[in-house]
Amino acid sequence: MKKKTRLGLALFAALLFVSCEQGPTLQSYFVKKMDDPSFLIVNLPFKLERLFTKDLTVKEQEALASVGKINLLFYRFRPEEESKFESEMNALNQILGQKKYQHLLDFKAFDKGQGKVLFEGETNKVEEGIVFLSAHSKGFGVIRILGSEINPAVLMGLVKKVDPDQLEKQLKSSVSPLGDVLKNEI
Numbered sequence: 001m002k003k004k005t006r007l008g009l010a011l012f013a014a015l016l017f018v019s020c021e022q023g024p025t026l027q028s029y030f031v032k033k034m035d036d037p038s039f040l041i042v043n044l045p046f047k048l049e050r051l052f053t054k055d056l057t058v059k060e061q062e063a064l065a066s067v068g069k070i071n072l073l074f075y076r077f078r079p080e081e082e083s084k085f086e087s088e089m090n091a092l093n094q095i096l097g098q099k100k101y102q103h104l105l106d107f108k109a110f111d112k113g114q115g116k117v118l119f120e121g122e123t124n125k126v127e128e129g130i131v132f133l134s135a136h137s138k139g140f141g142v143i144r145i146l147g148s149e150i151n152p153a154v155l156m157g158l159v160k161k162v163d164p165d166q167l168e169k170q171l172k173s174s175v176s177p178l179g180d181v182l183k184n185e186i
Helices: 002-020 026-033 058-065 079-096 152-161 164-185
Strands: 039-044 067-076 102-109 113-122 125-135 139-150
Touching: 026 039, 026 067, 026 079, 026 139, 058 067, 058 152, 079 125, 079 139
Parallel strands: none
Antiparallel strands: 039 067, 067 139, 102 113, 113 125, 125 139
């Protein structure tokens, strides 16, 4: 009887270990890179509701309230660190290739840059939106839009109601420290 009990406990522990084991997450990647000087990570205190001067519907207000925060991660390419660049790109592609991240679209941008937009959740209840942009000669960046049951269709419709003056003001106050850091790096 003792042998069966030990075998049962061993199987239970193995099953528990396997079921709890997850691959790396985007969140863990961000946290792991916080102390790496090759990366710049910014958590934007962006107040979306301040971008609008026009009256918003209840549905639009709910969509704005569903966005919790925006995180940015940047890695600047340096020719002397090409192997590190390749390693970091592989790590990110492995994370973003997981089944939980659904592919929305691919795009080309800037000087030989390319990117993709992914999300986690359901199409009308997104928990995390991800924009991944890379250019071999420049580096890469990841934008995470975190929230709870984000409705992307409603957010996209809100683009028409953005007050450009408020957007500029918010960007300057949120990103100006980032510009100072980048200016000192270059």
